Amino acid sequence: MRIPRNLEVWRLGTVNYLKALKLQEKLASDRKINKITDTLLSLQHPPTYTLGKRRTDYNLLVPESELKNMGAELHYTQRGGDITFHGPHQAILYPIISLRDIGLGARKYVENLESTMIELSSLYGVKAHGQRKCETGVWVGDRKIGAIGVRISTGITSHGLAFNIDPDLTFFKHIVPCGIADKDVTSLRRETDLVLPDDEVIQEQLVSCFARLFGYNDIIWKDKNVIEIDD
């Protein structure tokens, strides 16, 4: 008999990148010892550029000092993937889940993250696809609408996916996004003819797609203020 699986979703609003990272590290540590159930952070970041473990900073096309002038931060992380941008109106999901408990390897996990964004896109009539010539991410034609960068430590995930609802795409001009030079970045706003609801609605839909694809029976929604969590 299959044990019912719950997903606890924290709606965090806009969170500074490092604060969110610190929170993920704590949650991953708690998840490892089964102190908490599978948890998903749903949030947005202020303008932030991030690099992965391979430190591909040659894909940053402007000096770091110029980023500060733009009001953007730069962070080096332990996730997979290349350089990317996070900012307002980009939906971020950070699942802190045990892959061992659900018998998934990295490849299948990432495919499911792609499917999450593909399914969300289809709600707005946008035909997206993943695994484009072994390039992880979600695309509409030749244009990238969703990015993935994940860390798996002792079978527990952190970092996750970023889906472009309607971010300021000019920020992507200062990097070679995900190390891919000749392809465009796009957003849901650009690809759909439908009028978009508030970001919060879209983020909730994204979470629901995730929960369905990963086979969770129940979602427990929690609205959290990161400042409170610090203690």
Add this chain to the structure above:
Amino acid sequence: MALRIWASSTANALRLSSATRPHFSPLSRCFSSVLDGLKYAHSHEWVKHEGHVATIGITDHAQDHLGEVVFVELPDIGGSVTKGTGFGAVESVKATSDVNSPICGEIVEVNTNLKETPGLINSSPYEKGWMIKVKPSNPSELEALMGPKEYTKFCEEEDGGH
């Protein structure tokens, strides 16, 4: 289920060690090989103990579930590894996955070929894709690891049980 058990025990009886063994689980993508003579950790690393040196890598099952490895992070020679703790990482499909050491010891060699050719982990997980060589500080730790039969069963349960 009965067919799977029969096949598994027949394979063992025939000592089909380096041949690929089909998994009859419908959720299994392809064949994963498990070698005799190695010990295995629950986190899918293998250990080969020869004399004073233990070689460590990740298994065929692990590389299959990871996807194409594009980057390998390895520790420095002279450092130490602790049982159950990460010593390096691999990146595949935009995911970095920590690799844990099944035993404690001192690192005496690392596979520098993996820097230029990380895909060796996929194409040759038990031979050319080895990751580190360690001088075990407590060889009895190897006894606590799984043998090939136990590890095969563990993989089948992990893949089939969800």
